[in-house]
């Protein structure tokens with residue numbers, strides 16, 4: 001799927017927001033500046049969050065507990081050791097949605113909808129590919 005600019009990436013996040021169910025995990029892969037946080041912004045704003053959606057690269061976890069469908073936005077880029085994951089409490093998310101940038105730092109979430117954004121230098125655009133698990137087969141691609 002082609003994402004021509006940041007607005008399209010955010011719009012895709014907003015479409016995916018409408019399909020979410022509690023307990024869903026979405027992982028976002030791709031290089032620095034690919035658009036992972038842009039996608040998360042579109043999604044979190046579409047769920048009703050007003051205000052900023054900062055990149056969680058320093059905080060690692062940014063919770064949005066006030067939403068009807070709570071979201072945990074996570075960025076594992078600065079995770080130093082997978083053992084730190086235990087302290088983050090990411091397992092207690094059956095009632096929430098988990099959005100994870102840099103999931104490769106942890107190496108789990110096999111049941112997640114796995115989205116990967118590549119930068120197409122020639123086009124100046126992004127290309128998104130999805131690994132769709134059984135739980136998402138009827139929901140992907142979003143319309």
Ligand SMILES: Nc1ncnc2c1ncn2[C@@H]1O[C@H](COP(=O)(O)OP(=O)(O)OP(=O)(O)O)[C@@H](O)[C@H]1O
Pocket residue numbers: 003004005006007008009030031032033034035036037038039055057075101124125126
């Ligand atoms: N098609 C596109 N989709 C998303 N962002 C784009 C696109 N084209 C250009 N951009 C720009 O690329 C940048 C993407 O930044 P963003 O913080 O979303 O990346 P990221 O993947 O979260 O990076 P990081 O790994 O550092 O967290 C923004 O400055 C945005 O304006």
Ligand SMILES: [Mg+2]
Pocket residue numbers: 036037038055075101
């Ligand atoms: Mg980011």
